[in-house]
Amino acid sequence: MSFAPAISVEGLSKSFGAQRVLREVTFFVPKGETYCIIGGSGQGKSVLLKHVMRLLLPDRGTVRVDGEAIESLSGEDLSRVRKKMGMVFQESALFDSMTCLENVAFGLMMHRKDLSKREILDVAREKLRLVGLPRTVEEKSPSQISGGMKKRVGIARAIALSPEILLYDEPTTGLDPVLSASIDDLIGRMKGELGVTSLVITHDMSSAFRIADRILFLYGGEIRAAGTPEEIRQSPDPLLQQFIRGEIKGPIPVIPDERDLS
Numbered sequence: 349m350s351f352a353p354a355i356s357v358e359g360l361s362k363s364f365g366a367q368r369v370l371r372e373v374t375f376f377v378p379k380g381e382t383y384c385i386i387g388g389s390g391q392g393k394s395v396l397l398k399h400v401m402r403l404l405l406p407d408r409g410t411v412r413v414d415g416e417a418i419e420s421l422s423g424e425d426l427s428r429v430r431k432k433m434g435m436v437f438q439e440s441a442l443f444d445s446m447t448c449l450e451n452v453a454f455g456l457m458m459h460r461k462d463l464s465k466r467e468i469l470d471v472a473r474e475k476l477r478l479v480g481l482p483r484t485v486e487e488k489s490p491s492q493i494s495g496g497m498k499k500r501v502g503i504a505r506a507i508a509l510s511p512e513i514l515l516y517d518e519p520t521t522g523l524d525p526v527l528s529a530s531i532d533d534l535i536g537r538m539k540g541e542l543g544v545t546s547l548v549i550t551h552d553m554s555s556a557f558r559i560a561d562r563i564l565f566l567y568g569g570e571i572r573a574a575g576t577p578e579e580i581r582q583s584p585d586p587l588l589q590q591f592i593r594g595e596i597k598g599p600i601p602v603i604p605d606e607r608d609l610s
């Protein structure tokens with residue numbers, strides 16, 4: 349086991365055309381901790397997460413997973429590092445043509461050729477139990493279950509290959525406050541029971557305050573503030589306080605797009 353941080357992002361910069369989306373972003377997520385990235389729409393949160401998954405390559409800077417710089421990896425080395433990470437997508441991104449059980453089993457079928465089909469389905473059932481879903485969900489299609497259940501199936505699928513790192517893209521979006529709290533609780537259990545490291549993108553401040561060891565505020569492509577939930581709550585930064593309270597002062601903020609040449 350290495351003592352490197354689970355995720356290191358160093359001097360990461362990314363532009364699309366003339367639009368600078370990430371500027372010299374640097375942070376380190378120690379093993380077993382939960383970091384939340386907060387920030388308004390269009391501030392580069394998803395782009396940042398895609399770099400950690402190596403779905404995008406940086407213009408400058410490096411992303412290391414467990415000490416390994418992932419930009420330079422390819423083939424088997426890349427898939428070995430990717431297997432350390434599970435991704436929970438914003439809209440759960442489940443296949444409607446499959447049952448929930450098959451959705452969870454999918455990654456195992458692709459990557460665990462050493463297991464029989466029966467063993468794979470047993471692992472998938474165990475993961476569905478772990479996220480608190482009843483047996484009746486197994487044979488349903490994702491279109492037949494609620495949004496909160498879909499999020500759980502998405503988490504079960506992300507943990508199917510027992511990753512060391514979980515990346516969540518807005519896991520509580522679209523859920524009512526009680527369901528949001530139950531997903532937060534589940535994210536906490538993934539840390540407590542499985543010891544996973546989590547990087548969570550969220551707009552949901554109550555969720556960030558509940559689950560984060562550390563919160564990073566992304567603004568204009570830069571980490572404008574970073575700290576424990578308490579430090580973030582107490583921060584004197586007016587923009588951060590405005591974001592936390594959901595206040596709009598002055599003109600309605602414009603979401604940056606490709607016309608933003610800054």
Ligand SMILES: Nc1ncnc2c1ncn2[C@@H]1O[C@H](COP(=O)(O)OP(=O)(O)OP(=O)(O)O)[C@@H](O)[C@H]1O
Nearest residue numbers: 364369388389390391392393394395396604605606
């Ligand atoms: N592949 C791409 N090509 C060009 N522009 C892109 C691409 N991906 C993202 N962008 C732009 O980068 C900016 C940041 O996008 P990103 O999705 O990271 O925002 P975000 O902070 O996750 O916003 P939201 O909270 O609304 O999801 C946006 O202006 C977006 O249009």
